[in-house]
Amino acid sequence: MSPAQKNMASGEPKDCSSILQLALTVLGTVTGMTILIVGISMASKYAPQPQQQPLILKIHSLSVSGLNASNFLTAASWDATLLFANQNSVLELAIDGFGSSLYYNYSNPISCAVMKAMHLGPKKQRLAQMKFNSTQCGEEQPFIDDRVLEGIRKDEIKGEMSFHIGLMLSLWLVQEMAG
Numbered sequence: 040m041s042p043a044q045k046n047m048a049s050g051e052p053k054d055c056s057s058i059l060q061l062a063l064t065v066l067g068t069v070t071g072m073t074i075l076i077v078g079i080s081m082a083s084k085y086a087p088q089p090q091q092q093p094l095i096l097k098i099h100s101l102s103v104s105g106l107n108a109s110n111f112l113t114a115a116s117w118d119a120t121l122l123f124a125n126q127n128s129v130l131e132l133a134i135d136g137f138g139s140s141l142y143y144n145y146s147n148p149i150s151c152a153v154m155k156a157m158h159l160g161p162k163k164q165r166l167a168q169m170k171f172n173s174t175q176c177g178e179e180q181p182f183i184d185d186r187v188l189e190g191i192r193k194d195e196i197k198g199e200m201s202f203h204i205g206l207m208l209s210l211w212l213v214q215e216m217a218g
Contacts, residue, residue: 095124117141117171124164131213132159139206141171147187151176
């Protein structure tokens with residue numbers, strides 16, 4: 040037998056192929072890990088960052104006078120003070136005039152208010168008064184059925200009522216151009 044035939048018979052070519060497979064596996068694993076690490080680091084560096092909401096809106100106070108379930112539409116007057124705050128340090132906020140509704144138990148509108156347009160500079164805030172009453176709704180008042188009035192009467196007796204303010208406003212972000 041020749042030395043080449045002896046090497047073939049002893050399995051040396053198999054050893055070369057298994058070494059080659061091992062080298063390719065290690066190379067593939069290292070390449071995959073490198074791609075994964077680079078991808079994660081680039082995603083954390085270049086991915087869009089969550090933006091902070093520029094407008095903070097809080098109910099500062101809500102009070103009512105003349106609340107009486109029997110003459111609810113004409114007598115009740117609600118005063119709400121809302122805090123509008125611009126927490127952005129660069130952009131100004133322009134808020135269009137808007138209407139608002141006062142709700143009993145989330146789903147029953149009972150009164151209206153109108154708010155004038157306002158402007159907030161960067162890092163500025165403003166308290167704004169809203170008056171909810173029958174004159175603010177214009178000619179069309181919210182319909183308050185007997186079921187809602189009965190619920191208000193029962194809550195009044197218990198001494199706890201649930202009212203919510205709903206509003207939809209248009210907000211414009213304004214950046215002044217230097218020059």
